[in-house]
Amino acid sequence: MKKLNLYPYCAAVLVFIFLSCDSESTIDNATSFDSKISDFSDEPATKHVNFNHPVKVVESVFEAARTYNLEILNNLCDPFGENNDASRKICELSDDEIDIFVHEFSEGMILDNVMIKGDTARVPIRYGINGDKESIITLIKREKKWFILNF
Numbered sequence: 001m002k003k004l005n006l007y008p009y010c011a012a013v014l015v016f017i018f019l020s021c022d023s024e025s026t027i028d029n030a031t032s033f034d035s036k037i038s039d040f041s042d043e044p045a046t047k048h049v050n051f052n053h054p055v056k057v058v059e060s061v062f063e064a065a066r067t068y069n070l071e072i073l074n075n076l077c078d079p080f081g082e083n084n085d086a087s088r089k090i091c092e093l094s095d096d097e098i099d100i101f102v103h104e105f106s107e108g109m110i111l112d113n114v115m116i117k118g119d120t121a122r123v124p125i126r127y128g129i130n131g132d133k134e135s136i137i138t139l140i141k142r143e144k145k146w147f148i149l150n151f
Contacts, residue, residue, distance in 0.1 A: 048072075049072055049075070049076070051145035051146055051147070052144075052145070052146070053146065054114070054116060054121035054123055054139040054146040055110055055114055055123060056146075057076060057139060057146045057147065057148065058110055058123045058125060058137050058139070058148075059110065060072055060076060061073070061076065061090065061105060061108070061137075061148075062105055062106070062108040062109070062127075064105075065101060065102045065104075065105035065106040065108065066106045068102065070093055070098065070101075073090060073091050073092075073093055074091060074092070075091075076090070076091055076147060076148050077090070077091035077092075077147055077148050077149075078140055078142065078147045078148065078149050079142055079147060080142065082140070082149065083147075083148060083149050083150060084149075084150045084151070086150070086151040087137070087148045087149065087150055087151040090148065090151060091148065103129050104127055104128055104129065104133075105127050107127070107128075107129075107131055108125055108126065108127035108131075109125065109126050109127075109131070110123055110124070110125055111124040111125060111126055111134070112124070118141075119140060119141035119142075120138060120139065120140055120141070120149070121138070121139045121140075121141075121146065122136050122137075122138050122139075123136065123137045123138075123139065124136050125137055135151060137150070137151050138150040138151075
């Protein structure tokens with residue numbers, strides 16, 4: 001029985017498959033997705049938000065409530081969409097929730113004991129009309145920028 005050497009045929013098939021793959025568009029798509037995450041902070045609504053530290057991102061929430069600069073809220077949540085419903089409500093504030101948001105967060109403050117561990121941070125806050133509510137805002141680091149994950 002004669003053995004066939006299939007190596008040249010296999011190599012030719014692999015080269016064909018490699019050259020046929022649309023790997024360039026996949027790389028371009030991934031690159032453009034990453035640039036969407038990292039470049040949106042140059043938009044006018046977020047020019048003054050410091051995404052380099054989790055405390056600064058949370059301070060932006062309070063500042064938005066104090067100044068009615070609510071456009072910045074849209075870009076504070078996790079760009080991968082992994083945030084919970086409560087934080088999503090802040091970032092996607094509807095018109096009928098604006099007054100409630102402003103009353104609840106305009107006098108908000110960050111409490112001590114901010115914890116940063118790797119790519120997550122926990123920022124304890126006090127908020128509410130009388131400053132009588134406490135909670136923790138969890139942030140996640142994506143592409144070297146901090147975003148709200150949970151509230």
